[in-house]
Amino acid sequence: MSWTETLSFPFMQHAILAVLFAGIAFPMIGVFIISLNLIPLRFAMMHIALLGGAIGLFLKIDPIFSGMLLCALSSLALGPISEKTKLGVGTISGYFMALTLALAFILFYKADIHVLQAFNILWGNILSLTWLDLIFVMVVSLVILSVILLFFKEIQAILYDREIALTVGIPEKLFYFLIIFMLGLTIAVSMRVIGALLVDAFILLPAMGAILISRSLKQIFFFSSLFGLISGMIGLYLSFLLDIPTSSTIIIVASLIIAVCFLIQRISTMRKLKKVFTGRRMNVLMLMVGLPLLLNFPLSASAQEAVIASTSLAGAIAKAAGAKEVRIIVSSEMRHPPEYDLKPSDLMKFEGAKVVIYGGYERMVSKLMETSKNKNILAIQINTDTSPENLISQARKISEVLKTEKEEQIWEKKFLEKLKELQKKISPFSGKRAIIHRFTQPFTQWAGLQGVQIVSPGELTPKVIADAVAKNPDLVVDIYHVPVAQVIAQNAKCKYIQVINFPGVGNTQSLEDIFEYNCAQLMKVF
């Protein structure tokens, strides 16, 4: 499939529109961050968004909006609080970062929310934008551009010297707080909508390059927007051409632009070069760079797949159900799916798919389906509990849709035989007293371990650890993907194993492999 053909897909149209708006407007916020030394605010906003999401999950309202709302309110409050306390926005951001993270984790604990599920609310990717996401990006971009165009001279004075701005009669505090508000809003929206990786790519990197080569604030704003746009567009295109993760590619392009700016700054004939890189000649240069982008290049990975699985576990169940070829979106090695950086080919898989199998907790999948041009896609939500009974039941459910009941029955027989064989091997350990991570319950019950205490995902409290140690267990069974309970084993001086629910670790691929791997862990320690 060619580049121009992919432009007919909504995900690509949305990505290009987002690059157009965010690429032009967001780097201007980067100029504020660098000039006013507000980098810690970016991290504070990330944690404030997490707390907002936690509040949303706790109160059972949309965590995305509660996250963004809290970011907006916090950025309104940050400026005045830093002025009152005379601590500076950087220091206050550190305070907010620590406080909000602590509050978020208490809420997760109290509401029994899995940390990964919570971080999932921060997942965003430029290839999975919905219309609502785009509207957020556009509105924030237009606010930034309007404020800068309307109040350029006031902003110039504040970035030059806040005290001078104050002494010449500019309402300096008002504008400073407005800058902080826009900054908080931009970070919140971009993090949530286009992903944490691209926050830096769109906000900071183009501004850094522009500051290196510019001779006025107007030039800084102009070049930062230009670099944001160029790195976004070229990054998007290269990511398509080479089928590599988009956000990372945009960052690489933006970094290369900074390197070029640094060279321009260093070259002794800087002024001559500046003439080349400005005005009409710059336009010609851009045209030379841009023209090849309009040409058709082949896309390396665009095979049309019948079954798409969100994770390796969903994929293994689909295979068990008799699906011939299954394509998995999130790699089995990925411990934390919200960090997954999409490639254009992931989206193309969606466009060609007939069936998508997912667990329901992957926000990424619901967003991808929403943005996909393919409206005939059949989504099967499965229960990903790894008890043998549930796995069989889910495989049957999928096989009915795929019309592969025969293949499923053959697998079912083999699967049950394998489990019988494994159960024999681990029978000597049946009845061992175990502290069990909640996510390992399906396996431990099947294995016949005696669960004396169940620990939840998330940070353990001193009481939970003390209670567990006091139960004098033989074994602690932790989960490989989010281990939390090693401290109990260390203090109780007992055996410790990590088991898996998702295939991928130790060359595991199938559902049988999961049980074989977990039994091997058990046999290794006794």
Place this chain on the structure above:
Amino acid sequence: MHHSIELCDVHVRLGNVEVLRGVNVEAKPWEFVSIIGANGAGKTTLLKVVNGIFKPSLGQVSVLGQDLSLCNSLSALRKDIAVVPQKPNTIQFPIRVEEAVMMGRYGKVGLLRNPKPSDWERAYEAMEAVGIKQFSKKLVSELSGGEQQKIALARALAQEPQILLLDEPTTYLDSASRSEIMEIIHSVHHQRGLTTLLVSHDPHLVEQYSDKTYLLEDGKSHLTWSKE
């Protein structure tokens, strides 16, 4: 005639320290008043009190006939008070000299308005008055410390203020530049009929220009010399 600046028994507390403990200073229109004091005597604090940045814990401050504690719009009042800071701006923000000087007009130009040709004329007149017109297109960061101090002075003049506040304007300059800057300040003070309040740690530098001199010591002011 009312005073342009009048401080009556002003006390200022910064954190736990009372920096000013009963300051009385008066400056009439067209007067050149100097405040002399050692480093840390509270000279800069005093200027910030006049500009409404620091509020006194006790006492009264009146500027251009307005009691600052009752003033509704300090931003509007500040348009008539220009400040030349102790240290010229040192950040390497790329900005041309003419733009840095034009900033003095921003308050008067007002929100949502662009500087008019007449504003640029004022800025160029100010640059000419302090002798930096030839550098107008250069970047501020490309100029020497003395030249940057002149930019700060030109910005203050471009503001067309009634009051000029100078905070040790010659600290970072060599002796030749010091005299040159002081001559320029004195000359524009007379030409423009300003009320000038200058703080310095060097009594010899200001004595020949001042109409009145105060000594700031232990947070208190003492009138040490007056032409009247």
